[in-house]
Amino acid sequence: MEVQKEAQRIMTLSVWKMYHSRMQRGGLRLHRSLQLSLVMRSARELYLSAKVEALEPEVSLPPALPSDPRLHPPREAESTAETATPDGEHPSPEPMDTQEAPTAEETSACCAARPAKVSRKRRSSSLSDGGDAGLVPSKKARLEEKEEEEGASSEVADRLQPPPAQAEGAFPNLARVLQRRFSGLLNCSPAAPPTAPPACEAKPACRPADSMLNVLVRAVVAF
Amino acid sequence: GRVKEMNTYAWPTVFGGAGGESERTRADIISTVEFNYSGDLLATGDKGGRVVIFQREQENKSRPHSRGEYNVYSTFQSHEPEFDYLKSLEIEEKINKIRWLPQQNAAHFLLSTNDKTIKLWKISERDKRAEGYNLKDEDGRLRDPFRITALRVPILKPMDLMVEASPRRIFANAHTYHINSISVNSDHETYLSADDLRINLWHLEITDRSFNIVDIKPANMEELTEVITAAEFHPHQCNVFVYSSSKGTIRLCDMRSSALCDRHSKFFEEPEDPSSRSFFSEIISSISDVKFSHSGRYMMTRDYLSVKVWDLNMESRPVETHQVHEYLRSKLCSLYENDCIFDKFECCWNGSDSAIMTGSYNNFFRMFDRDTRRDVTLEASRESSKPRASLKPRKVCTGGKRKKDEISVDSLDFNKKILHTAWHPADNVIAVAATNNLYIFQDKIN
Numbered sequence: 001m002e003v004q005k006e007a008q009r010i011m012t013l014s015v016w017k018m019y020h021s022r023m024q025r026g027g028l029r030l031h032r033s034l035q036l037s038l039v040m041r042s043a044r045e046l047y048l049s050a051k052v053e054a055l056e057p058e059v060s061l062p063p064a065l066p067s068d069p070r071l072h073p074p075r076e077a078e079s080t081a082e083t084a085t086p087d088g089e090h091p092s093p094e095p096m097d098t099q100e101a102p103t104a105e106e107t108s109a110c111c112a113a114r115p116a117k118v119s120r121k122r123r124s125s126s127l128s129d130g131g132d133a134g135l136v137p138s139k140k141a142r143l144e145e146k147e148e149e150e151g152a153s154s155e156v157a158d159r160l161q162p163p164p165a166q167a168e169g170a171f172p173n174l175a176r177v178l179q180r181r182f183s184g185l186l187n188c189s190p191a192a193p194p195t196a197p198p199a200c201e202a203k204p205a206c207r208p209a210d211s212m213l214n215v216l217v218r219a220v221v222a223f
Numbered sequence: 224g225r226v227k228e229m230n231t232y233a234w235p236t237v238f239g240g241a242g243g244e245s246e247r248t249r250a251d252i253i254s255t256v257e258f259n260y261s262g263d264l265l266a267t268g269d270k271g272g273r274v275v276i277f278q279r280e281q282e283n284k285s286r287p288h289s290r291g292e293y294n295v296y297s298t299f300q301s302h303e304p305e306f307d308y309l310k311s312l313e314i315e316e317k318i319n320k321i322r323w324l325p326q327q328n329a330a331h332f333l334l335s336t337n338d339k340t341i342k343l344w345k346i347s348e349r350d351k352r353a354e355g356y357n358l359k360d361e362d363g364r365l366r367d368p369f370r371i372t373a374l375r376v377p378i379l380k381p382m383d384l385m386v387e388a389s390p391r392r393i394f395a396n397a398h399t400y401h402i403n404s405i406s407v408n409s410d411h412e413t414y415l416s417a418d419d420l421r422i423n424l425w426h427l428e429i430t431d432r433s434f435n436i437v438d439i440k441p442a443n444m445e446e447l448t449e450v451i452t453a454a455e456f457h458p459h460q461c462n463v464f465v466y467s468s469s470k471g472t473i474r475l476c477d478m479r480s481s482a483l484c485d486r487h488s489k490f491f492e493e494p495e496d497p498s499s500r501s502f503f504s505e506i507i508s509s510i511s512d513v514k515f516s517h518s519g520r521y522m523m524t525r526d527y528l529s530v531k532v533w534d535l536n537m538e539s540r541p542v543e544t545h546q547v548h549e550y551l552r553s554k555l556c557s558l559y560e561n562d563c564i565f566d567k568f569e570c571c572w573n574g575s576d577s578a579i580m581t582g583s584y585n586n587f588f589r590m591f592d593r594d595t596r597r598d599v600t601l602e603a604s605r606e607s608s609k610p611r612a613s614l615k616p617r618k619v620c621t622g623g624k625r626k627k628d629e630i631s632v633d634s635l636d637f638n639k640k641i642l643h644t645a646w647h648p649a650d651n652v653i654a655v656a657a658t659n660n661l662y663i664f665q666d667k668i669n
Contacts, residue, residue: 032565
């Protein structure tokens with residue numbers, strides 16, 4: 001639970017940094033964008049694997065699901081299963097609820113969680129059967145949903161087309177995606193240096209954020 | 224250099240920071256520091272595109288105890304902010320790197336680069352001027368030709384020394400991404416420039432053409448996994464250069480083997496220590512600087528927490544690893560939040576390759592003696608830099624009871640970062656850039 005919240009916080013922070021870096025003089029820096037996306041990806045993997053672990057006692061997954069030794073604790077309090085709202089919920093473009101800025105203890109929780117070796121591999125095949133449809137990006141499903149919602153698929157088109165020659169050519173789409181999705185979130189965040197945006201307590205109602213997650217990561221990869 | 228010498232740095236000369244260190248004028252922030260081949264000149268570049276060159280005072284017989292102090296020699300605007308209309312992007316004027324050319328005549332030449340354009344500057348002295356022209360007055364006005372009744376030969380008269388800087392070559396439009404390195408070749412005719420994905424080879428005389436020698440751009444940018452972070456020519460072998468990556472690897476390339484050096488001759492990578500693997504370990508392994516030793520036998524790399532020395536003959540692991548500020552490993556989360564984890568520290572060798580130096584936070588910088596395996600932490604600040612006094616070694620308290628004079632990790636000022644340091648090529652003189660202040664320390668023992 002802690003780990004999930006922390007991972008979510010880092011993902012939000014990373015998106016904020018990516019958006020913010022576009023405003024800087026000299027344009028987007030490729031190295032910085034790459035590093036941010038790496039952290040995003042790690043956070044996502046951590047979030048997903050933490051979620052899988054939390055759900056394991058409740059959802060009967062097929063025995064083929066490999067138990068990943070890398071996910072074994074030192075993470076604490078993984079046994080408490082969260083109550084989860086159904087994943088099939090239709091994603092709505094709400095701002096993601098995030099954790100408050102961490103206190104010293106939370107930061108150490110973040111650090112303590114990290115020794116759990118996060119797998120970089122996508123476990124899409126094993127996870128998609130478990131009814132966790134929203135967890136893992138499913139390309140086709142996402143396409144349809146996005147088109148339903150907005151009628152625009154510029155960021156998807158960006159994925160499919162060969163990227164333009166200039167570095168910055170690919171980024172406008174990312175910024176647009178971020179703007180659309182997070183305008184509420186980002187407008188209320190302070191202009192000051194990157195602190196985590198103000199947030200409320202995480203509740204089970206933040207489950208819709210999962211689909212937000214996938215959009216996030218896809219938008220990042222699109223550059 | 225011996226251990227004793229490391230501990231007795233003194234005689235600080237401090238330049239910059241008119242308003243004191245608390246006022247940080249952004250344009251003043253020093254972004255690169257470089258001694259020339261003799262060490263008599265020290266160049267600095269700043270965020271505002273300005274280059275300031277310091278010259279060492281010649282020690283003369285009338286002042287035998289003169290310490291060879293550095294004074295401002297020349298100041299000029301190297302780069303201006305530009306606007307790329309095609310991409311609607313501003314191009315920063317910040318000087319990323321300065322590299323001197325070996326001196327061949329009375330004038331000095333250096334290369335300075337921002338994100339997109341490299342310029343070759345000539346710095347020359349003028350200490351005479353001609354007087355007694357026929358066609359113009361002393362104040363430059365043209366004389367009425369009918370008034371000229373006699374011819375005279377202009378004579379040279381001494382004048383106050385004037386140092387002029389003029390741009391001799393402009394190497395532009397060769398980089399799509401941001402330039403991070405330039406390196407002059409030992410042939411003194413060519414140099415390389417590196418951006419995130421490509422390395423180009425230039426001839427110093429030719430500005431309209433450059434050869435691409437490394438290209439790691441994937442066909443599909445979504446498959447991008449690493450970028451080039453630094454590149455340098457070998458100090459003696461003009462066909463060899465290295466480049467480092469954001470994944471913590473170094474590739475050595477031989478230009479004789481093929482025109483496009485996408486395939487490396489040597490690949491240096493240390494296997495990851497699984498016990499130290501963490502959430503941010505991928506990004507802290509990114510190499511921010513690579514420097515060959517003067518001998519050409521070793522190279523040094525700087526990543527976020529350490530400096531490593533590599534033997535060019537051994538690709539499997541470094542021969543030395545020095546921890547710069549290991550106490551930050553447990554703070555990586557906070558350092559990610561305040562962006563400090565992205566700071567790019569440089570590193571440098573001393574003239575004899577027996578010691579290495581790199582910067583840290585709180586205006587601390589670190590020196591490692593390779594022979595004795597001792598290290599020291601020093602501070603560059605006006606308060607701790609009293610003339611004639613030795614620099615006092617500092618210590619960071621990493622846990623437990625804090626001793627007197629120790630500083631706890633939590634009270635380190637992460638806004639005071641030393642990213643750029645330089646070591647005189649022969650003497651024990653060091654230049655340390657602390658935000659917008661330049662500190663020059665000299666060895667007490669002569």
